Amino acid sequence: xxxxxxxxxGETKMGKYPNLSIRDMIKEAGNKAITDSFxxxxxxxxxxxxxxxxxxxxxxxxxxxxxxxxxxxxxxxTIRTEGACASGSLAFRQGLIAVMCGIYxxxxxxxxxxxxxxxxxxxxxxIASAMDYELEAMQGLTFPANFAMIANRYFYxxxxxxxxxxxxxxxxxxxxxxxxxxxxxxxxxxxxxLASDMIADPLCLYDCSLVTDxxxxxxxxxxxxxxxxxxxxxVDIVGSGHAGDNLTLYTKKTITSxxxxxxxxxxxxxxxxxxxxxxDFAEVHDCFTITQIINTEDLGFFKHGKGADxxxxxxxxxxxxxxxxxxxxxxxxxxxxxxxxxxxxxxxxTQLRRDAGMRQLGKTDIGLAHNIGGTGGTAxxxxxxxx
Amino acid sequence: xxxxxxxxxGETKMGKYPNLSIRDMIKEAGNKAITDSFxxxxxxxxxxxxxxxxxxxxxxxxxxxxxxxxxxxxxxxTIRTEGACASGSLAFRQGLIAVMCGIYxxxxxxxxxxxxxxxxxxxxxxIASAMDYELEAMQGLTFPANFAMIANRYFYxxxxxxxxxxxxxxxxxxxxxxxxxxxxxxxxxxxxxLASDMIADPLCLYDCSLVTDxxxxxxxxxxxxxxxxxxxxxVDIVGSGHAGDNLTLYTKKTITSxxxxxxxxxxxxxxxxxxxxxxDFAEVHDCFTITQIINTEDLGFFKHGKGADxxxxxxxxxxxxxxxxxxxxxxxxxxxxxxxxxxxxxxxxTQLRRDAGMRQLGKTDIGLAHNIGGTGGTAxxxxxxxx
Numbered sequence: 001x002x003x004x005x006x007x008x009x010g011e012t013k014m015g016k017y018p019n020l021s022i023r024d025m026i027k028e029a030g031n032k033a034i035t036d037s038f039x040x041x042x043x044x045x046x047x048x049x050x051x052x053x054x055x056x057x058x059x060x061x062x063x064x065x066x067x068x069x070x071x072x073x074x075x076x077x078t079i080r081t082e083g084a085c086a087s088g089s090l091a092f093r094q095g096l097i098a099v100m101c102g103i104y105x106x107x108x109x110x111x112x113x114x115x116x117x118x119x120x121x122x123x124x125x126x127i128a129s130a131m132d133y134e135l136e137a138m139q140g141l142t143f144p145a146n147f148a149m150i151a152n153r154y155f156y157x158x159x160x161x162x163x164x165x166x167x168x169x170x171x172x173x174x175x176x177x178x179x180x181x182x183x184x185x186x187x188x189x190x191x192x193x194l195a196s197d198m199i200a201d202p203l204c205l206y207d208c209s210l211v212t213d214x215x216x217x218x219x220x221x222x223x224x225x226x227x228x229x230x231x232x233x234x235v236d237i238v239g240s241g242h243a244g245d246n247l248t249l250y251t252k253k254t255i256t257s258x259x260x261x262x263x264x265x266x267x268x269x270x271x272x273x274x275x276x277x278x279x280d281f282a283e284v285h286d287c288f289t290i291t292q293i294i295n296t297e298d299l300g301f302f303k304h305g306k307g308a309d310x311x312x313x314x315x316x317x318x319x320x321x322x323x324x325x326x327x328x329x330x331x332x333x334x335x336x337x338x339x340x341x342x343x344x345x346x347x348x349x350t351q352l353r354r355d356a357g358m359r360q361l362g363k364t365d366i367g368l369a370h371n372i373g374g375t376g377g378t379a380x381x382x383x384x385x386x387x
Numbered sequence: 388x389x390x391x392x393x394x395x396x397g398e399t400k401m402g403k404y405p406n407l408s409i410r411d412m413i414k415e416a417g418n419k420a421i422t423d424s425f426x427x428x429x430x431x432x433x434x435x436x437x438x439x440x441x442x443x444x445x446x447x448x449x450x451x452x453x454x455x456x457x458x459x460x461x462x463x464x465t466i467r468t469e470g471a472c473a474s475g476s477l478a479f480r481q482g483l484i485a486v487m488c489g490i491y492x493x494x495x496x497x498x499x500x501x502x503x504x505x506x507x508x509x510x511x512x513x514i515a516s517a518m519d520y521e522l523e524a525m526q527g528l529t530f531p532a533n534f535a536m537i538a539n540r541y542f543y544x545x546x547x548x549x550x551x552x553x554x555x556x557x558x559x560x561x562x563x564x565x566x567x568x569x570x571x572x573x574x575x576x577x578x579x580x581l582a583s584d585m586i587a588d589p590l591c592l593y594d595c596s597l598v599t600d601x602x603x604x605x606x607x608x609x610x611x612x613x614x615x616x617x618x619x620x621x622v623d624i625v626g627s628g629h630a631g632d633n634l635t636l637y638t639k640k641t642i643t644s645x646x647x648x649x650x651x652x653x654x655x656x657x658x659x660x661x662x663x664x665x666x667d668f669a670e671v672h673d674c675f676t677i678t679q680i681i682n683t684e685d686l687g688f689f690k691h692g693k694g695a696d697x698x699x700x701x702x703x704x705x706x707x708x709x710x711x712x713x714x715x716x717x718x719x720x721x722x723x724x725x726x727x728x729x730x731x732x733x734x735x736x737t738q739l740r741r742d743a744g745m746r747q748l749g750k751t752d753i754g755l756a757h758n759i760g761g762t763g764g765t766a767x768x769x770x771x772x773x774x
Binding site for chain 2: 078090100125248
């Protein structure tokens with residue numbers, strides 16, 4: 001198996017774009033990534049693009065062929081991948097495998113989602129397709145309700161961490177203010193969070209991630225090609241893990257820990273020959289604040305039930321021992337569902353290149369990206385190392 | 388790269404299932420494939436499932452995790468692939484690559500689509516998401532209209548082949564009568580076809596493929612494992628090609644030949660070290676009768692502009708020199724979009740195993756499956772050889 005590196009990155013600013021389409025977003029982020037890679041676009045041999053629900057939100061499927069057309073890539077193979085909120089990371093891993101195994105030498109991987117043009121009820125219904133429709137969504141279950149049950153169970157098994165969840169949100173907003181691509185650009189106080197509208201008890205407005213339009217693309221190349229063409233610090237993908245779980249929440253053995261994340265992270269750590277203490281910083285799936293806390297435990301950064309203590313102690317803050325979501329995360333950078341996994345990796349690579357401007361961390365040699373779909377039915381973990 | 392073999396196959400009967408759901412279809416076809424493979428389901432290491440538009444037709448995304456839950460596969464990685472009508476073949480190729488490269492040893496690949504519960508206008512709108520929404524679908528273009536333009540252009544460049552298109556339909560219906568899994572079980576006459584409702588001139592009702600509910604699954608294994616566990620004739624995948632093209636019809640250089648098919652078939656033939664004359668039979672994408680004629684030309688079976696002559700001469704009939712769509716094809720076996728590519732391979736394997744009952748062909752050592760998405764924005768070609 002060959003080493004594979006990220007040689008080009010590009011993303012749109014995350015936000016609301018009522019006058020732009022999926023085409024426009026692909027064009028902007030895709031061209032940025034290709035330009036940043038310093039290769040000729042005709043050298044790209046395949047496209048892998050994550051999109052969650054363009055069919056429902058925008059009447060648009062078959063987005064692989066759209067990427068090829070918009071970016072003028074010719075007759076190369078394209079594929080769209082979908083696994084709910086992990087759709088982008090699935091595209092990344094498929095592209096990674098193809099280059100690692102020598103099927104292709106240079107590929108474009110990306111993700112895109114346009115959601116904000118739809119009214120809230122359409123967005124909610126569209127997102128709910130990431131759970132089981134018959135057994136869950138049709139019964140009235142929504143994703144805030146799913147994660148509210150998870151939070152309540154977490155409170156029951158460990159302790160009430162409502163305040164620490166709020167600190168996750170405070171950190172996210174603070175970090176996002178340092179990220180020009182972030183959708184949110186304002187800080188938020190503990191008082192404001194705790195006084196905000198209740199969405200699904202105990203999750204209030206500021207515990208929820210954003211509805212976002214956005215796209216992100218990356219150019220991946222075999223390590224030896226990267227060495228020759230990359231004009232940035234070469235970033236190698238040193239670990240990749242992908243695991244799954246049942247789709248429905250009620251069939252899971254536990255809901256305060258995601259088995260898919262645990263399995264995916266074990267694979268990634270093992271492949272990278274690293275352990276959680278080796279990770280300098282991480283982008284972690286925070287669709288809700290409670291999810292971030294659980295995920296940092298599942299990734300082995302903290303013991304189960306202790307993730308909230310770490311948040312309270314500042315360990316996960318931008319100046320902490322293991323900064324989490326310096327980008328602002330899904331919570332404040334934004335959550336353009338199909339693009340999210342790629343946008344997380346965009347941040348990891350930016351930090352490893354030391355190009356993160358005001359939010360640049362000190363030591364950034366090894367970074368991790370973690371992305372889940374649904375209530376943990378899909379999970380992917382990738383570990384990156386700067387050369 | 389290792390040889391990869393198909394060791395298990397399963398599909399539902401294609402048809403209308405108003406009382407069944409995506410879950411039920413996965414359960415039936417998935418369990419059939421696993422049972423047929425004679426392996427323990429716990430040996431399956433990953434799932435690749437094609438689905439075109441469950442989100443729009445059934446409010447159901449994240450079908451990879453559903454497959455894992457329904458078939459009790461544990462915490463293995465799953466992915467849904469989408470590329471319009473080629474969604475199933477994309478799943479197949481991703482699974483193939485993973486086993487070929489040693490990422491996994493045994494994987495489950497499949498496809499599923501439920502469409503018939505929706506009224507025609509919803510089906511039409513949902514299918515139209517496989518073209519460019521802004522530039523095509525929103526302007527009123529439908530897929531029958533797309534392929535009507537293609538047919539008219541073909542008539543202009545070569546000659547009027549309306550009668551030969553009807554013969555494609557006659558053959559498909561005749562073959563489907565010999566296939567217990569086919570949706571259509573009745574023969575049709577030339578007179579009836581030519582007198583049927585005009586859908587989009589020159590395509591009449593019988594030139595169009597079916598709206599179908601269905602699922603199909605296959606178990607793939609590394610060749611050496613296949614040798615040990617397979618209780619049927621082992622079927623090796625000897626060639627795989629995947630190529631693409633622009634999404635929109637108006638940007639294509641020609642519309643009477645699909646560049647993606649030509650590129651994908653070149654790859655597959657080259658990998659298999661075979662030429663079109665070596666192929667004993669083929670399942671070819673016939674979303675419309677004209678598409679079948681064009682595809683048989685693009686696959687190299689006949690010269691451009693000569694595909695219709697071959698149909699008229701009986702070359703593509705079940706007792707012809709190169710039988711096309713002995714299963715009944717999309718036209719009469721059915722077109723459950725996300726499952727179609729897998730269902731085509733199901734037929735190829737069945738023929739190679741010599742298990743095709745009344746429709747069993749004589750010499751079946753090498754078979755080909757060809758699947759396109761949209762108006763050729765995606766194309767895949769796979770070649771199979773029985774050991």
